[in-house]
Amino acid sequence: MYISSNKVVTVHYSLTDDNQQIIENTYEKNKPLVYTHGRGQMPSGFESQLSKATKGQKLSFSLMPAEAYGLRKINNTQRIPVKYLKHEGKLSAGKQIKVNTDTGVRHGTIIKVGKFNADVDMNHPLAGKNLHFEVEVISICDAPESSSASGQSPSCGCC
Numbered sequence: 001m002y003i004s005s006n007k008v009v010t011v012h013y014s015l016t017d018d019n020q021q022i023i024e025n026t027y028e029k030n031k032p033l034v035y036t037h038g039r040g041q042m043p044s045g046f047e048s049q050l051s052k053a054t055k056g057q058k059l060s061f062s063l064m065p066a067e068a069y070g071l072r073k074i075n076n077t078q079r080i081p082v083k084y085l086k087h088e089g090k091l092s093a094g095k096q097i098k099v100n101t102d103t104g105v106r107h108g109t110i111i112k113v114g115k116f117n118a119d120v121d122m123n124h125p126l127a128g129k130n131l132h133f134e135v136e137v138i139s140i141c142d143a144p145e146s147s148s149a150s151g152q153s154p155s156c157g158c159c
Helices: 044-052 082-088 145-150
Strands: 009-018 022-025 032-038 058-063 075-082 096-101 105-112 117-121 129-141
Touching: 044 058, 044 129, 075 082, 082 096, 117 129
Parallel strands: none
Antiparallel strands: 009 022, 009 032, 009 129, 058 129, 075 117, 096 105, 105 117
16 A cells, blocks of 8 residues: 555654754654544645555655755744743743644744743744655555545554
């Protein structure tokens, strides 16, 4: 079976930056990534590289920022009242947070914290970076009918 739209895909991967610094490694956590292909849950470049791959296949590829999380936008900052960030615990510069917006949850990085407001960089933490993947396809199966309607990515029972 090939990876294509509406397939539940399970992969192990190692992700590094241009300096070979490990950003994420699912092997270390022994927790593979499960996603539904073609639903926009992964960067477009990642999905295009895995299209037509088969179970057991190993791939190595690099993604430029435009194929991954985009370029960094210099003015993509927001000043947010700290009362709306209480769910994040103690705030400090450099902390990765999740911000509820009109379009859903977005990731941000605290730039500066004041008494009443926090300045947050709303770029994705990996925006502007070249990403290097080593991927192993563990399993591929059809998405259950219930996940097709909901857009969720549950395990199909084969993973």
